[in-house]
Amino acid sequence: MEYCAHFEPAEEGGFVITFPDFGWGVSQGDGEDDARRMALAGLQTMLQHLIRKGEEIPAPGVHRGRKFRSIELPALDSMKVELYLRFRASGMTKAELARQLGIPKTNVDRLFDLKRRTRLEQMEAAFRVLGKRIRIQVLDAA
Numbered sequence: 001m002e003y004c005a006h007f008e009p010a011e012e013g014g015f016v017i018t019f020p021d022f023g024w025g026v027s028q029g030d031g032e033d034d035a036r037r038m039a040l041a042g043l044q045t046m047l048q049h050l051i052r053k054g055e056e057i058p059a060p061g062v063h064r065g066r067k068f069r070s071i072e073l074p075a076l077d078s079m080k081v082e083l084y085l086r087f088r089a090s091g092m093t094k095a096e097l098a099r100q101l102g103i104p105k106t107n108v109d110r111l112f113d114l115k116r117r118t119r120l121e122q123m124e125a126a127f128r129v130l131g132k133r134i135r136i137q138v139l140d141a142a
Contacts, residue, residue: 001078004063005039005071021058022046039071047077048114051084077114079123079134084112086130100129 003022007015010028015035017027019042027042029035050057073081087097098105101122110116111126120134127134 001060001081002070002072003043003060004068005043006063007035007039007067007069017042019043019046020063021061036069036071039069040073043071043073044077044114047073047081051081051112051114054088056088057081057085076118080112080114080118083123083126083130086127086132087112090130092130097126097129101125 003019006018006020008018010016014028014030015032017029017035017039019025019039025042025046027035027038029038047057094108095105098108101108111118111122124134
């Protein structure tokens with residue numbers, strides 16, 4: 001899962017970073033590498049905020065131009081966001097998901113929490129309850 005970030009050169013150097021798909025959230029980085037790190041942290045923060053609030057996550061749009069950079073989420077974060085999207089689409093309640101997984105309801109939020117590590121087996125079980133499965137794809141590094 002990846003989103004485009006807009007890197008606007010700042011007068012004082014570095015970049016001001018925004019995400020057009022979200023319409024809110026701003027970050028800044030001193031150089032290209034720092035800006036990419038800050039963009040990833042900002043993206044994770046925005047996604048986590050939407051998940052905690054139970055709100056809709058915008059679909060990644062296509063943005064072109066030299067000021068746009070693709071920011072890719074780490075694999076586990078991508079799985080958690082995808083699980084949240086599938087959960088919302090299912091209409092299932094957190095209590096029902098917890099019951100079917102055999103876990104306390106309070107543990108369901110941990111499945112979506114980008115700051116918590118979750119075992120692959122737990123993620124697979126949650127996707128299975130939602131009628132989905134995980135498929136892993138390995139690609140060449142860019």
